[in-house]
Amino acid sequence: MAVSAMTTTDKQMDGLPLAQVPPARKRFDDGFGFWLLLLPALIFFIAFFVVPTASLFALAFNKSVAGVITLSSAITFDNFVRIFTRAIYYEAILRSVGIAAVVALVCLVLGYPLAYVIAKTVNPGRNTLLMILVLSSMQLDMVIRLYGLMVLLGDNGLINGALIRMGIVSQPLPLMYNIFGVVVGLVQITLPFMILSLIGIIKSIHPALEEAARSLGASRMRAFFSIVLPLSMPGILAGTLLVFALAISSYVVPALMGGWKVMVMPIHIYQQVAETGRWQFGAAIAVVLFVTSLMAIAVYHRAAMRTTGGRS
Numbered sequence: 001m002a003v004s005a006m007t008t009t010d011k012q013m014d015g016l017p018l019a020q021v022p023p024a025r026k027r028f029d030d031g032f033g034f035w036l037l038l039l040p041a042l043i044f045f046i047a048f049f050v051v052p053t054a055s056l057f058a059l060a061f062n063k064s065v066a067g068v069i070t071l072s073s074a075i076t077f078d079n080f081v082r083i084f085t086r087a088i089y090y091e092a093i094l095r096s097v098g099i100a101a102v103v104a105l106v107c108l109v110l111g112y113p114l115a116y117v118i119a120k121t122v123n124p125g126r127n128t129l130l131m132i133l134v135l136s137s138m139q140l141d142m143v144i145r146l147y148g149l150m151v152l153l154g155d156n157g158l159i160n161g162a163l164i165r166m167g168i169v170s171q172p173l174p175l176m177y178n179i180f181g182v183v184v185g186l187v188q189i190t191l192p193f194m195i196l197s198l199i200g201i202i203k204s205i206h207p208a209l210e211e212a213a214r215s216l217g218a219s220r221m222r223a224f225f226s227i228v229l230p231l232s233m234p235g236i237l238a239g240t241l242l243v244f245a246l247a248i249s250s251y252v253v254p255a256l257m258g259g260w261k262v263m264v265m266p267i268h269i270y271q272q273v274a275e276t277g278r279w280q281f282g283a284a285i286a287v288v289l290f291v292t293s294l295m296a297i298a299v300y301h302r303a304a305m306r307t308t309g310g311r312s
Contacts, residue, residue, distance in 0.1 A: 079284035201235030
């Protein structure tokens with residue numbers, strides 16, 4: 001009977017409000033136990049992200065000297081002045097933001113229909129098959145996937161070869177080593193992240209809401225734009241921000257698909273650090289890229305919040 005009573009008491013404790021939870025459980029939830037579980041991840045984050053990033057940002061305020069990466073107490077803004085007084089650098093900022101915004105928009109247009117189909121597919125076998133198709137591309141290394149795109153989009157690639165043989169074009173189309181090629185490469189890399197961000201939020205929209213709209217006379221299209229799309233806006237916001245952040249910071253895709261002709265900020269960072277050894281100036285470009293990314297995300301988030309009426 002004692003065991004039975006203890007089990008009943010434990011079950012009742014689980015259903016109690018927070019104010020009535022015994023002190024021992026409160027101490028774990030609000031005190032030492034919570035921080036003990038958080039500590040390993042916090043140490044790893046501080047040691048391998050915060051400290052290196054802060055050191056790099058501090059290096060940006062030192063005088064640019066080739067081959068020197070030692071922090072100095074002398075502070076200068078010459079690196080930032082150079083960035084904003086030379087067209088090659090501030091044009092790269094605008095180009096990076098523009099490409100990232102286009103990639104986010106294209107991923108949204110391409111990814112939303114597929115995410116909607118996966119979320120609404122009830123059959124487990126079909127749902128699993130669609131998820132495998134989405135995740136399969138992420139199993140390959142990024143460089144391998146980009147080399148596959150180069151085989152497809154090159155001057156002697158499959159697309160141009162087919163178009164020339166069919167007589168549609170007489171010369172190869174410029175599908176690579178330009179902004180178009182970079183956008184295609186970034187969309188191919190980031191599209192799964194957009195789809196995965198949308199699936200969960202679309203699944204959470206109760207079908208009864210659409211059925212209620214249809215029963216009141218709304219067409220299927222009207223019900224989608226009035227009910228589903230507004231309610232899925234948090235997923236759209238999360239997906240576009242994730243894709244934007246990945247696209248604006250990508251180095252491998254512009255290097256391979258752009259052929260070093262599409263000069264974005266990560267390309268300049270690589271050139272300054274790896275080729276000329278000017279860590280200070282490369283760090284300054286990294287700071288500008290970081291701040292630019294945060295500003296663009298803040299502007300987009302504010303606009304999206306106004307559009308959705310404050311939902312996030």
